[in-house]
Amino acid sequence: MLGAINPRQDPYQERAPHPPPKNGPPPQQHQKPEPHSQIPAQYSYGRAGSGGGPGAVPLGAAPALAGQYRRGAPAPNTTGRLYSPPPLNYGFGPPPPHPAQNRPPPTCRPPRSPHNSGPGMPQSDDPKELFALFRAANASNSGALSEIELGSALVNADYTSFDTYTVKMMIGMFDKDGSGSVAFDEFVALWRFLAAWRELFERFDEDRSGRISLQEFGKALIGFGYTLSPPFVGMIFATFENRARARATSVPGQKNGMSFDMFVQACITLKRMTDVFKRYDDDRDGYITLGFEEFLTECLRLRE
Numbered sequence: 001m002l003g004a005i006n007p008r009q010d011p012y013q014e015r016a017p018h019p020p021p022k023n024g025p026p027p028q029q030h031q032k033p034e035p036h037s038q039i040p041a042q043y044s045y046g047r048a049g050s051g052g053g054p055g056a057v058p059l060g061a062a063p064a065l066a067g068q069y070r071r072g073a074p075a076p077n078t079t080g081r082l083y084s085p086p087p088l089n090y091g092f093g094p095p096p097p098h099p100a101q102n103r104p105p106p107t108c109r110p111p112r113s114p115h116n117s118g119p120g121m122p123q124s125d126d127p128k129e130l131f132a133l134f135r136a137a138n139a140s141n142s143g144a145l146s147e148i149e150l151g152s153a154l155v156n157a158d159y160t161s162f163d164t165y166t167v168k169m170m171i172g173m174f175d176k177d178g179s180g181s182v183a184f185d186e187f188v189a190l191w192r193f194l195a196a197w198r199e200l201f202e203r204f205d206e207d208r209s210g211r212i213s214l215q216e217f218g219k220a221l222i223g224f225g226y227t228l229s230p231p232f233v234g235m236i237f238a239t240f241e242n243r244a245r246a247r248a249t250s251v252p253g254q255k256n257g258m259s260f261d262m263f264v265q266a267c268i269t270l271k272r273m274t275d276v277f278k279r280y281d282d283d284r285d286g287y288i289t290l291g292f293e294e295f296l297t298e299c300l301r302l303r304e
Contacts, residue, residue: 125192127184134187144181147171154194154261157210162261163243169265170194197264211257217266224267226274240266272302 137153138145145153147167154162154170171182174190182190204220205212212220218233240262258266276298280288290298 125188125195127188130188130191131184134184142181144179144183145187146181150182150187156259156261158259160259163265166261166265169268194264197267198260201260201263209257211259212263213257217258217263220263220267221270226270236266236270269302276302 133153134145137149139149139152140146147164150171151162151164151167154167156162170190170193171180174182174186174193176186177183200220201212204216204223206216207213214234214237217237218230221228221233237258241256241258243262277288280290280294
């Protein structure tokens with residue numbers, strides 16, 4: 001029968017090589033194939049713990065699967081990871097050609113006139129230096145920044161405003177008392193969080209354009225431990241790039257690509273969706289069964 005083997009004989013048993021023919025090269029020896037130690041690619045929706053750390057692989061190489069989900073493997077502890085800044089080795093690979101000079105994440109808006117230049121840009125995350133920016137943004141003198149006030153303090157390197165949903169996301173993550181605003185100590189934590197993300201952004205911005213291209217975004221997701229198909233990566237990229245482009249149509253000389261605020265929003269959104277999926281994927285096979293109301297509930301929670 002085609003494809004059958006003799007059960008009494010190991011098909012991978014090493015055999016003595018056949019004598020070489022008189023006229024021609026010796027035949028190739030049979031080699032035992034390596035055992036399949038990796039799980040299927042469709043199971044690879046992010047390594048346990050989205051961060052890097054010891055044993056991180058360089059960019060361009062396939063992410064290690066040793067720590068990925070397998071059937072019966074316990075779910076990793078993800079408590080608190082969303083609200084803590086990513087470690088400095090969250091993305092892998094060599095440093096950018098022109099290392100960042102400890103540049104802070106947002107930049108102040110250009111001064112409107114020489115008589116109204118506003119506070120200088122903080123050069124570090126020292127609370128003493130950040131207080132001047134906080135006080136200037138707090139137009140209501142309430143001691144806490146509202147969503148509008150925080151949005152006035154955070155802009156991208158090209159002076160485009162942060163997306164309103166990114167600002168809302170920051171408040172939701174750092175407003176510990178549920179007041180809907182950000183006090184000064186919460187603002188300091190938020191600034192440091194964005195500073196960590198800025199380092200990652202500049203690391204993956206290989207052409208130093210101030211924007212993340214589709215190719216750079218794909219490398220970033222690999223560095224974060226995701227194994228996703230190119231069409232899906234392209235869909236995620238287009239979703240957030242188009243949203244940024246729609247609000248910046250009036251900015252002259254606007255570059256294509258994903259701005260810093262949308263890069264942060266995209267990565268955090270993907271992390272949240274991954275966490276939701278893992279919560280329902282009990283057997284870690286990459287598939288879940290979800291009721292319609294459960295699906296709607298999780299979608300609504302993602303917008304919080």
